[in-house]
Amino acid sequence: MKTVPDWITQLDTPYLLIDEAKLKNNISYLKQRVELLGSHLRPHLKTLRTIEAAEYLLDSSDAPATVSTLAEAEAYAKAGYTNLLYAVGIAPAKLKRVAALRRQGIRLHILLDNLTQAQAVTDFANQFRQDFSVFIEIDSDDHRGGIKPKDPQLVAIAKTLGSHFTGLMTHAGGSYVCSNDEALRAFAKQECQAVLDAKNQLNEVGIHCSVTSVGSTPTAHFGEDFSDISEVRAGVYMTFDLVMKNIGVCDFSDIAMSVVTTVIGHNKEKNWLLTDSGWMALSRDRGTTGQKQDFGYGQVCKTDDSLLEGLCVNSTSQEHGIIELSDAYQLENFPVGHQLRILPNHACATAAMHPVYHVLMSDGSHNTWQRITGW
């Protein structure tokens, strides 16, 4: 067993642990990769939603970043970050908050995919003499929102936006169902092609598109050429998780997030460990169901981070986890009070359950990061 700093096993469980060394490694790898392939990263801050993590992800206060809520935009703006894409289709009622941030000098970009939203933006802009910066969402894989690249409505939306139009973005969320490298490379290509097709459509009618934005963690890691694209977005890559391991984007040892838990009981008949980490600590996310390997509610590791092969959290209630031991393990080796680490299915979902993260710094010391909550 590797030695771990004392504080790791002295904090009250359950708690969320971030491994700084792994986080840094994941962040620098993708940054370098995307730059080598001719583009720039616009990291998605939604995975951790902490000011502290932004310091690792963003080199300067005007470095491009992505957020999933206006609460994040407001918090990062307050911390000094000025170039933020709010990557969820704008509800017209939220334009007030967007405008307030823009008046503070924040380049907050918003997203939309239909004429109603575009008209609402223009109406607000005219009424309050407020400029906006708008990305139009392109649907590159039929999985969620966006307008098809060759849909003629695209021109109408861009024209309605007029000077508020900035760029085109797409997110290949569909790439999460891929499980081989070839399919992922194809998805990455398809993502780029979609925004380029959309850009061409606009060019043909003389509308200039200054930014093209693509990305998801799988496609950012498998794309082979981003030289025609302004920016690549990815979020979960900073910590990775079991879903990404199953897709083939990372290995277990890259996963920089775990939940530390304590054994609180046994069921000897059933060979169960009962722990104090239920879905409140692990989240209800079951994203590895239907993937190559189903990890239940998470993969079990020792507190030193080494994998206990074949051990998962098999079921949870609010504050209880059940780990069913396979024949390879004996209950006696996991006495009451024994601690374990659980790797998450989905880092964004697990982090969302924790108002505070505990960080194992590269030098072994202990830091805490506060999560930005709400909308």
Add this chain to the structure above:
Amino acid sequence: MKTVPDWITQLDTPYLLIDEAKLKNNISYLKQRVELLGSHLRPHLKTLRTIEAAEYLLDSSDAPATVSTLAEAEAYAKAGYTNLLYAVGIAPAKLKRVAALRRQGIRLHILLDNLTQAQAVTDFANQFRQDFSVFIEIDSDDHRGGIKPKDPQLVAIAKTLGSHFTGLMTHAGGSYVCSNDEALRAFAKQECQAVLDAKNQLNEVGIHCSVTSVGSTPTAHFGEDFSDISEVRAGVYMTFDLVMKNIGVCDFSDIAMSVVTTVIGHNKEKNWLLTDSGWMALSRDRGTTGQKQDFGYGQVCKTDDSLLEGLCVNSTSQEHGIIELSDAYQLENFPVGHQLRILPNHACATAAMHPVYHVLMSDGSHNTWQRITGW
């Protein structure tokens, strides 16, 4: 359409809405029911984890209550509540925090089901001259923790605890898989029988058990006789949810919690509404899968609370929900900006995603309640 107060549609979405009138009704119904059947409620505060809700649930500062974390115990103690059962098996390392509360005069009861825990309690008690109040968990339905009522270890645990032993508790979490009244009545009976059998075993060796505690929302609503039992626990009954609707414990109209959401786009080919409520607002809980009716990520209602039959949130990502319209509905009736309410699968899980709850008071006014977070 019923009229709703203006503020309901003026807050930024997504947000969690509690209906005070329904909450009060659910709370008073079960209180009266359990008292008529000869026992008392020890409400589980874990569903909402707010000081404000405790005021509805507890008649006095020393009324019995249940919590799922020490963070709740500490917060409710600070608010003046003095009789709290922490109903998750105690990790020995947490005894320090338990002792700190007991020294403040809080009757904080703890739970355990094995000799290691009992010995840890006794050792701590002796070392620090600290008295504890301990419930032993009885396994009444093979679903999670606890010791079997007739297991001779029960005597050994109680003897180890000595003067720290207070009572016996069981939780028939297995009742959640029932879907007919007869099965629920049988489960309630089985829960009571389990603690009574355990009490008898202790009586036979001269160990007095002063409290017997049973309960889950389904069994509390279907039990026919609690006259031999000191107290009944239930939590989710205060707001109910779709899982409880499927079990047959409540109707849609009893559900006192919903998430208010805004339509942000359409997919016309697929007849989809895109909304701003993803799993971050609704939770990843899919508790109605495998039940009588699968509600996806939640049942869709109008903002006035009336049901849109057959409409569910079919899929979610972090901040997006997709509602697939059936043939009975037209996209045009749900324009961008239109608001809807989503009833939750599992109220405890959905509430966990919201640091603040918005409360529709019986007089139409608006209140906010803060959630107690962490462990």
